[in-house]
Amino acid sequence: MTRNDLIDALLTEHGRTFAAELGARISKNTPSPLFRLLCLALLTSAPVQADIAMRAARAMGEAGWTTPQKLAGSTWRERVDVFNGAGYARVDEKTATQIMDFNDHLREHYNGDLRRLRAEADGDLETAKRALKRFKGIGDTGAAIFLREVQAVWPELYPFADKAALSAADKLGLPADASKLARLAGQKNFPRLVAALVRVKLAGDIDRFRE
Template sequence: MTTQTERARALLRHHGRTFAAELGAPVRRNTPAPLFQLLYFSLLTSAPVQANVAMHGARALREAGWTTPAKLADSTWRQRTDTLNRAGYARVDEKTATQLADLTEQVQSRYRGDLRRLRDEADGDPERAQKALKRFKGIGDTGAAIFLREVQVAWPEFQPFADPAALSAAGRLDLPEEARALARLVPASRFAELVAALVRTKLARDYKAIRAAA
């Protein structure tokens, strides 16, 4: 077993969970509700807040029952603002509450509430998918990359996909800084977890622990 393979396994042992799984959104099912929840998590993570704050905010939206575009559309701006604020997502809660309304309207009007239509629109091209995602107000390069990183468990035509944060962490661990080379270190079914583990390592800054465990 190569050192790189051992290090990939150490990453999975320490941090092998996607952010969608932490959110409680079963994206692997490829159904409209979890895909929408992943989209608003990508929006919240795009703001200049810490990753754990974005997760708290997204989980609060989900726990409030706003799990689909129709349900979120029924919420008021004040309800969304207060929910985000109570979750600790305070500094940009008002702006994000507005962006959530815009995002929901766009999902409903362009995709009839089902992001699988965005998948069809992209037709297997990650650049087209990213361009489509960036049409949502509040989602830029970072948010689009987060969505594709997580959704590849359900949309395998985009696998292997690794975002810049994951590839940066891979470089720090002397792992390949290219998605296809990185994917050779683990089974295809666990690649999304590996990429998420790299991001979590970057956030925790526990590179030494990963090296020591390999």
């Protein structure tokens, strides 16, 4: 199997972005989908399984918390109940508090609109990372999750691949370098490819693809 064949197989079987799975239409580049994506990054940063974090992020949407303003109207008990109901049980109380600090920062510093963070970063990846890590609960992992997805609509951050994606690429015999991977996949497919690499790793599917 050639590298191009492998990439085609990855895209066919696992090439769904996490934003797409969440139902956050970030292609619109509007505040609500971007907010939902950052909430997913926060929830995935906790020591829980990725599918549980996704369920919790979806549950936030089902609760109507699709904007910072709507989340601000929730109570701590409501947040705990929603997270707990999604299976996010071990860290539900901590996250119910943490996500409000996170939300307050978004409202106070960016008026609830992450496009202002984009403007602040002015195309510089490291500046964007630092700004994301100022949110309560967002560290290197959370910032990387957001950046690898949002590059689809913030092309000045392309090509970006996080450690999880590059580790999987290396094990599959693909370049462990974002720029080299991007040349193989093309800009349009690159966000889907990095998502596919992460999904293969999460699924423990690397050996099957390598064979």
